[in-house]
Amino acid sequence: MGRPFSRLMRPFASSTESVPAARDVPRHVAIIMDGNGRWATSRMLPRVAGHAKGVEAVRATVEACARRGIEYLTLFAFSSENWRRPPDEVSVLMRLFISALEREVALLKTSGIRLRIAGDLQRFEPRLRDLISEAERSTSHNRRMTLTVAANYGGRWDIVQAMHKLLAARPELANDPSLIDEASLAEHLAMSHTPEPDLFIRTGGEQRISNFLLWQLAYTELYFTETYWPDFGAAALDEAIRSYQLRERRFGRTGAQVEA
Ligand code: IPE
Numbered sequence: 001m002g003r004p005f006s007r008l009m010r011p012f013a014s015s016t017e018s019v020p021a022a023r024d025v026p027r028h029v030a031i032i033m034d035g036n037g038r039w040a041t042s043r044m045l046p047r048v049a050g051h052a053k054g055v056e057a058v059r060a061t062v063e064a065c066a067r068r069g070i071e072y073l074t075l076f077a078f079s080s081e082n083w084r085r086p087p088d089e090v091s092v093l094m095r096l097f098i099s100a101l102e103r104e105v106a107l108l109k110t111s112g113i114r115l116r117i118a119g120d121l122q123r124f125e126p127r128l129r130d131l132i133s134e135a136e137r138s139t140s141h142n143r144r145m146t147l148t149v150a151a152n153y154g155g156r157w158d159i160v161q162a163m164h165k166l167l168a169a170r171p172e173l174a175n176d177p178s179l180i181d182e183a184s185l186a187e188h189l190a191m192s193h194t195p196e197p198d199l200f201i202r203t204g205g206e207q208r209i210s211n212f213l214l215w216q217l218a219y220t221e222l223y224f225t226e227t228y229w230p231d232f233g234a235a236a237l238d239e240a241i242r243s244y245q246l247r248e249r250r251f252g253r254t255g256a257q258v259e260a
């Protein structure tokens, strides 16, 4: 018997199955954009003013990443737990998502950026779902950078939905679960179109993952900054990249092995 079929299908190496090549500029940056509410409150503004300002920081960060040759940028915009917020705030966030798609997709097209949305889209209103499919379709040929927006995304949701999809595609695995391996599951994750993140950034001062990319962050370098998301931009990104460049990524090996 050769290697499982799914392994041949996977375009990206797994950090637990092989040691990734070292690179100076992270190939994939994943960001938890946190601190919009506190940015606004500290200026005596309503929380939603922070979300509106946060959209501008998204634009600046997307552009800065593309210019630095980052191939994949993933932004956490709305978690599966953010529905717990007051309904008014949730509805403003949905409006902002809709208006950002309406206004920004043209720019993504001309900048060569492919847009993907990762998350459980079923809970979104039909208008938003239509905008998402159209935005993904019309940018699908772009190759300069892949921007993934995680919306109604949860790391646990992702692992469970991947298992559902795997068993639907290969029902025989239910009779012999030992045949299920990392590669076959990973192929069905919502992030299977990206390599694993090299650099994770969380703005806003909290040092937690908040159910973001639980599977994919296995060997990602973590970087936390006090900067609130609306104040994030090219300079703050460069600081994070500098910190990343000082890390020794060992992937389980010793420092001496890495040097060799
Ligand atoms: C991040 O900012 C945006 C979303 C979660 C949608 P927050 O709204 O969480 O801002 P803080 O953490 O309350 O300051």
Ligand code: IPE
Pocket: 032, 033, 034, 035, 076, 077, 078, 079, 082, 206, 208, 210
């Ligand atoms: C994480 O931020 C989710 C996003 C930025 C979209 P939260 O503000 O929701 O995280 P917690 O609740 O502080 O952990």
Ligand code: MG
Pocket: 034, 035, 036, 204
């Ligand atoms: Mg927050």
